[in-house]
Amino acid sequence: MASYPRLRAVLMRVAQSVPVVVGVVVISFLLTRALPGDPAAYFAGAAADEASIEQVRVALGLDKPLIQQFFIYSADLLRGDLGRSVSSGQPVAADLAKRLPASLELTLTALLLSCGIAIPLGILAATKPGSWIDHICRLLVTAGVSLPTFFTGILLIYFFYYLLGIAPSPLGRLDFIYLDPEHVTGFYLIDAALAGDWETWSGAAKQLILPAVTLALFTLAPIARMTRAAMLTALSSDFIRTARAAGLSSGMVLFGYAFRNAMLPVVTTLGMVFSFALGANVLVEKVFAWPGIGSYAVEALVVSDYAAVQGFVLIMALLFVLLNLIIDLLYTAIDPRIGFAAK
Amino acid sequence: MTDIPATGSPKSSGSLDHMLYVLRDNPVTLLAFILFALILLSAVFGPALVPYDPLQTDAAKALQPPSWDHWFGTDNVGRDVFSRVIAATRLDLTISIAAVALSFVAGSVLGSIAGYWGGWLDILLNRILDTIMAFPLFVLAMGIVAALGNSVENIIYATAIINVPFYARLVRAEVNIRREAGFARAAKLSGNSDVQVLALHIFPNALPPMMVQVSLNLGWAILNAAGLSFIGLGVRPPAPEWGIMVAEGANFIVSGEWWMAVFPGLWLMIAVFTFNLLGDGLRDIVDPRKRT
DSSP states (O other), rough: HHHHHHHHHHHHHHHHHHHHHHHHHHHHHHHHHHSOOOOHHHOOOTOOHHHHHHHHHHTTTTSSSSSHHHHHHHHHHHTTTOOTTTTOSSSSHHHHHHOOOOOOOOHHHHHHHHHHHHHHHHHHHHHHHTHHHHHHHHHHHHHHHHHHHHHHHHIIIIIIIIIIIOOSSSSSOOOTTOOOOOOOSSSHHHHHHTTHHHHHHHHHHHHHHHHHHHHHHHHHHHHHHHHHHHHHHHTTTTHHHHHHHHTTOOHHIIIIIIIIHHHHHHHHHHHHHHHHHHHHHHHHHHHTTTOOOHHHEEEEEEEEOHHHHHHHHHHHHHHHHHHHHHHHHHHHHOTTTTTTSOO | OOOOOTHHHHHHHHHHHHHHHHEEEEEEEHHHHHHHHHHHHHHHHHHHHHOOOOOOOOOOTTTSSSSSTTTTTTTTTBHHHHHHHHHHHHHHHHHHHHHHHHHHHHHHHHHHHHHOOOOOHHHHHHHHHHHHHSHHHHHHHHHHHHHSSSSSSHHHHHHHHHHHHHHHHHHHHHHHHHHOOHHHHHHHHHHHHHHHIIIIIIIGGHHHHHHHHHHHHHHHHHHHHHHHHHHHHOOOTTOOHHHHHHHHHHHHHHHTOHHHHHHHHHHHHHHHHHHHHHHHHHHHHHHHHOOO
């Protein structure tokens, strides 16, 4: 019985993301149609004459009214057709699908890493306000948001690759002496572990660690800041005073009561953090020559491969909408009050 | 600014006192103001004061480490890195200030209209803002620049578009809560038109939180613009700009010529750091409750 209102809340939340997805598709459609100059002339190539440009225009459906073009575009999207990349000659969707696991592996590792550091740090800073750990937290938070990701990455390469020589050369996911692990999930760490090939696993981990740390440093700041603020609010509220007065152990008060309440605003900020992380991902991939969708888009930008860039923008947006949906569902799962509140 | 109602004048000495009080209490904010002044100075006078021409190449002096003659060393074609870093301040600051100013104006107008009149305008605006926020913002900026064309102006427009939601939402909220306030009704009754009430009586109340947003946003806009030029968008190579200089230096970092990438990166970081500190400091002055 108790799960019924919660199920409704979940369905409501899923339904809410439908107009957002429609909006995202509309904007990315407008972006593809706002190309500088005549798209038909662009896709026909430099040597095309008047007749072949017209032919391309008809073939691409660019002679039809904008609304009709939009429906054709949407229908193509539903079939998973994002157009064809001019530089690789492959369908953009296939290119992106091939490179997506690399980006996801990097981003998720970085987020796990930064949550693993930022949340304990924020809790410690909030439990001992004014202490040295609080000051370190503040410094890290302000410095963290000011550090350009690409600059952090370059500094880390300089120290750990050039000066200390302990990091492998910052070129891609796996050194050429290893063979790619058999493709199961596309995540090298998981694939290598599944194959039981620990040598490849450690090779992949070594390549991953610097870019993941770079991205983690960037996302650390907002999470630590929010954890600290949320814990301070929770610790100063009445129910904590009551819990303390009732003689509960300090660990119980801290983790059983304060932390569970403080987690809610932190989970909400994760949405914004994901937005930054997905953007910063592009820069980190460029610095470390990481073969993900970000560096694919950068290469496409350089050669004006518009279909590839717009496909990338759309996929990133859909990924972000999905992540936000997961975060909100997580929120519903950890907050027992949601679903019962009058809505 | 003269449009702020007369009640502003006796209050302003009070807020000046308050500002001095907060500044005395918070030397970090004072430091931020000093750094800000230095950044402004190097943007205005920098190109005239630097010891070398930032575009002058000299193959004989390529890739020299920092020395007394070349404080930050020289790059791969012998240009003085210090001169380039200082001269770049103007371009970086211009891009971010222009972008933030554009989104400030657009966000104020859109937010005021939505907050004051409400109704379907409000719903429509919220839908559009939600859709913009549904994109990872840096990625959207990349898409916009790719679509509009690769130029410095389009970097400014892209950065402005991704910042508009922050301003529009803030103004909408500030205007909305004061729409039915006593002073707004009194202004309306004494014969002001809706636009006058909105622009002269309600909107000025949104300015203090807006200034905080501007300062925090400037740092972010610089990062954003530098990131875009780092991946090869907007600014063209010979022009000195921090993002592009870091990108050029990145090719030499693996062979140990660190100064080409480190100094422009450091300057970029200082600029962003300054604006962030300034934003935090302004927030303390404007709203002491939100201190974190």
